[in-house]
Amino acid sequence: MKFVDEVRIFVKAGDGGHGAVAFRREKFIERGGPSGGDGGNGGSVIFVADPQLTTLLDFRYQQHHRAKNGENGMGSDCNGRASDDLILKVPSGTLIREADSGELLADLSEPGQQYVAAQGGRGGLGNMNFATSTRQTPRFAQEGTKGEERTLILELKLLADVGLLGFPNAGKSTLISRVSRARPKIADYPFTTLVPNLGMIQYKDNLSFVMADIPGLIEGASEGVGLGHQFLRHVERCKVLIHLIDLGAEGEGRDPVKDYDILNRELEKYSAELSKKPQVVAPNKVDITEARERLEKFTAAMRKRGVAVFPVSTATGEGLQALLDVTAEVLFTGRTGKLQVERPEKPAKKAPAKKVSAAKQPAKKAAVKKAPAKKAAAKKAPAKKAPAKKALAKKGAAKKAPAKKAAAKKAAAKKAPARGKTGARAKTVAKAGRRS
Template sequence: MLMPWQRTMKVQLQGTGWYRRKGDSVRGVSKKKLECIPTSNHHFCQKSIFGGVFPLFYDEAKIYVKGGDGGNGIVAFRREKYVPRGGPNGGDGGRGGSVILEADAGLRTLVDFRYRAHYRAERGQHGQGKNKHGRSAPDLILRVPVGVVVRDATSGQVLADLVEDGQRVVVAAGGRGGRGNARFVSSTDRAPTFAEKGEPGEERWLVLELKLLADVGLIGLPNAGKSTLLARISAARPKIADYPFTTLTPNLGVVRLEDGDSFVVADIPGLIAGAHQGAGLGLKFLRHIERTRVLVHVLDTSQPGEEVLAGWRTVNDELAHYNPELARRPQVVAANKMDIPGGEEKVAFLREHLGDSYRIFPISAATGGGVQELLYHVSGLLATLPPPAPITAPEEEKVTALAPEELTIEREGQVFIVKNPDVERRVAMTYLDNEEAVRRLQVYLKQKGVDDALRRAGAATGAIIRIGKFEFEYVEEP
């Protein structure tokens, strides 16, 4: 989704990765003033030459999805010369389109959902005479990055975890088409004068949560050298500067070793005390560590030994508070900045206090010293670990048998609200301006036990009955 100013003509400047509008007087702007990354098919900048901030990375989105309503069935009769009693020939409506989420490996962010939150599939075509059925509507496919967890915004239930390219999930099914009057012919009713409306499509609010798919996560305090290490071992070019919180968003890089092995590394913004409660940037990005199989804890050995050890404990405490399983995940310590004098004493101090529980690799991300040994150890460790399991709904939440849902009556003053999906669907698909269709609905409600339930709830003549989006006046039978 483009910002309003981006909808005008754009030209790409030779040798750069950013765009400007043709005709804007920005020819003297230095390339250093723009910091951009590509996402799918356009760029988003941290700082704009026009002022303001452009989105770089969005890993959460809340969207509304609605499947298309089914097309209406039609009441029609065959009227043709020399064909007496032609009979009903009203066609059925077409199926409404469904809303489908599809994982796309070419996407890296949920920024497209930042500017549009409502998505509705088309409804099916209505039926016609001569038994012509309506056309079904096409499905609406929304592409999301691989690694997105889909949750129902109301219940919080996990609907899907899209971890493979091309994986799909239907999040709002389209309604079926209503039946034409030709479908209701029976031995006792040879010429029915009613049909069905199309079934309403499903609708819901969803929460999309992106969790990056990476084999290795770089963790540590701010300014420990994580981004420098990522730039050293991969083709990624994260922002690097000598101050805390230079990295504001996770960065991914692919490490390729000489023996042919490769793995994906995620550089997570620095963690501080209280990150699991929202301090700093930790709470927002801790989720991206959950899918990693190995953690590389980068420590700054330019600090005093006690501070280095305290920083190690702080980060691990935050991981344990956020998710206890993360504290048990395989972790390798990278003692960084060994090119600064005094690093050997810090490494000896760490080995004395950490013991044999953690492998400690002295490295210098700036010069590359010791980095290859670290990478080959991580590669061998990954080979022994299973791939992460996708997030799924708990077994007790899965529906294993079809059972009729309970009919309930809720009361709000003089309004009685009937709660039952089948009843609500039946009312929504009834032509309420057709007497024969209404009589058929009344018989159904009585057989379903709605009348008895309303009487038990205290409904009397004149009470308002609400079923779905419709309201009726209750009249007791004589």
């Protein structure tokens, strides 16, 4: 069966029938008075949500829908017959929009919910309604009003409680076929599923919920790669998303953690609201040995993000009960605590941070230690220089004692190995002192 989730249609309600102008003409009854009946009302176009339907396919084939006009009024006080409304059944979850403005007119999410898309015209009054004591022969009647007409866009957003997300071949269809009676096609090539499938899951205690399996998403889906991201609209109403990760995918740049990030990025590009929905992350195909080996790395990567994982094998059924349990808990109680990991990642995060700082700190400390040493040296130097300079000044002014020169020499000699320049200067100054 073909699946259609968006159609553009034209609807026109029936016009109201015109009122009649007639007079009673009977043998022996002269001037019997006005007897024109009223026109009947035109039929309206009404949409009704039908839970039995899952596609808008019918509207693809027939795009014009007109309700019948009301009958005109007739003589002998006969009113025209009102037309039946035109009932158009649509799947539950259909949105009705004005085609030009895109304005949302109705969201038929409840089974049996109705929306009058085009109101039928009202029948006109016949001339018998206009007779008064002073106007006993009204030769006019009222015309019926026109029925409304509209161009509409019908958009189907399937009603499901839980949505399945994942790359092609992740095992989404296998999962829904294991937990519900849905029997979608399963095959080991990408894009086996081309249209969404719904499955009803009978959970414990008479609780049940609907799961939606949608076609796989790949990188660039928002730009139309693969089947695009148009099918995401069918999980927009879901309260929980199960994100299946294909641990069995190998090569070609595929990596479970990368897949997780890519899919979430595509979700964000589609709708920020959708990306914020609770996600149950389920790495799949743990029955395969290599897949199980990848599980540890994937779990660790998810723990860093604070995300709990629920490993499953949709083929063997391993882990499916735990997956359903957590999904049902989020769905029915709204508690999402189990979807987050109990923060063992924090110390894990801190540990490497500490290590790094521990490694860096000694270096810093050493640098700090060294720095004062240099400073001390720097401090010492001027201290040593100072007497030398002072000596210069004094020597320059008053030819002073060889003792001072000797001191200057000593200072210079001391500095010389460390501060050559100062020593040289001290020497020259000392010489200058001698000359003078």
